Amino acid sequence: MSFSLEVLGWSTSWADTFAPHAAGGLTPGRVARVDRGRCDVLTASGPVRAESARADVCTGDWVALSGHYVHAVLPRRTALVRAAASGVSSGQTLAANVDVVAVVVPATTGVDLGRAERLLALAWESGARPVVVLTKTDACPDVGGVLDALAGAAVGVDVLPVSAVAGEGLDALTAELTGTVVLVGQSGVGKSTLATALTGVDLAVQDVRGVDGKGRHTTVRRELIPLRGGRGVLIDTPGLRGVGLYDASDGLTLAFADVEALAGGCRFTDCGHASEPGCAVRAAIDAGQLPERRLESYRKLLRENEWAAARTDARLRAERRRSERVAHRQYRNQWNRPGHGRR
Ligand SMILES: Nc1nc2c(ncn2[C@@H]2O[C@H](COP(=O)(O)OP(=O)(O)OP(=O)(O)O)[C@@H](O)[C@H]2O)c(=O)[nH]1
Numbered sequence: 001m002s003f004s005l006e007v008l009g010w011s012t013s014w015a016d017t018f019a020p021h022a023a024g025g026l027t028p029g030r031v032a033r034v035d036r037g038r039c040d041v042l043t044a045s046g047p048v049r050a051e052s053a054r055a056d057v058c059t060g061d062w063v064a065l066s067g068h069y070v071h072a073v074l075p076r077r078t079a080l081v082r083a084a085a086s087g088v089s090s091g092q093t094l095a096a097n098v099d100v101v102a103v104v105v106p107a108t109t110g111v112d113l114g115r116a117e118r119l120l121a122l123a124w125e126s127g128a129r130p131v132v133v134l135t136k137t138d139a140c141p142d143v144g145g146v147l148d149a150l151a152g153a154a155v156g157v158d159v160l161p162v163s164a165v166a167g168e169g170l171d172a173l174t175a176e177l178t179g180t181v182v183l184v185g186q187s188g189v190g191k192s193t194l195a196t197a198l199t200g201v202d203l204a205v206q207d208v209r210g211v212d213g214k215g216r217h218t219t220v221r222r223e224l225i226p227l228r229g230g231r232g233v234l235i236d237t238p239g240l241r242g243v244g245l246y247d248a249s250d251g252l253t254l255a256f257a258d259v260e261a262l263a264g265g266c267r268f269t270d271c272g273h274a275s276e277p278g279c280a281v282r283a284a285i286d287a288g289q290l291p292e293r294r295l296e297s298y299r300k301l302l303r304e305n306e307w308a309a310a311r312t313d314a315r316l317r318a319e320r321r322r323s324e325r326v327a328h329r330q331y332r333n334q335w336n337r338p339g340h341g342r343r
């Protein structure tokens, strides 16, 4: 099976970036999946199982292959990063070169706006374009009310209502999802169902155990799947489920651009929007132009982000201390070695 690189998002601008590697006889490809030092790379002449032990690659990266080796990773244009699992000091890149981050929110009365805002901050932070997909509209009696509520939380972001069950809204969504797309959202919001509707591939049954050419068991799972309509690809990696904020201060500023714009009109540049005189944010709340909830949500997410950043810093400091101790010990051992003349 071979792939057209354009279907995977290849463009003249990627070709320009790749030019020095092309001159060196290397092959371009896009990483479809990474596992333990190896990765599946889709190239124009088919998938290649490549060694990536020395390269920091993730699904969505464009790479230069030399045979079965990842020789280079092209600089990422966007990256979706989450707070790493414990034991790792930096953020973990979940998907690279993403164009659209679709925040999936189920249509229920009393929709969790804070959760949507949190995911939107993460989406903005990635450098990709955020959209909100409102799922399960068939099961909601008041979609209009939910859309109104979301409009105040998803500022500057298109909200697209769909029902995978009724097949409604999918054409409009497909038209909006171009380039490399990821779906983020809580478990159970309908991501898998939506992914299946958008790609025609039942992703739920992708996780089948297969046997490779040498009779060994392998999991065949592709995480880079062309979207119906031929205008994009979907990245579906298990790690995208349940993402936490990681150093998303820029993303927060963008997700709360309305509050930031108001704050620009406060008399004091360090206004806490509490009881300071000349506070434009409080004035907007009092005038009913900004929901109090939104300011509270912004504050909560800023605290969460600071906490994540502080935790990362603490971990980095601890790691540095550890490596200093190791270095000292090596230095001591060197001097204490028998025959070194100094005891
Ligand atoms: N009524 C209705 N139910 C839906 C729709 N889409 C998904 N569901 C149901 O919602 C439940 C969860 O859907 P999934 O697609 O598995 O959700 P998910 O976000 O992929 O969940 P995880 O795999 O746990 O992350 C399932 O029972 C689906 O049948 C829809 O458009 N309408």
Ligand SMILES: [Zn+2]
Binding pocket: 263, 266, 267, 271, 272, 273, 274, 276, 278, 279, 280, 281, 282
């Ligand atoms: Zn203020």
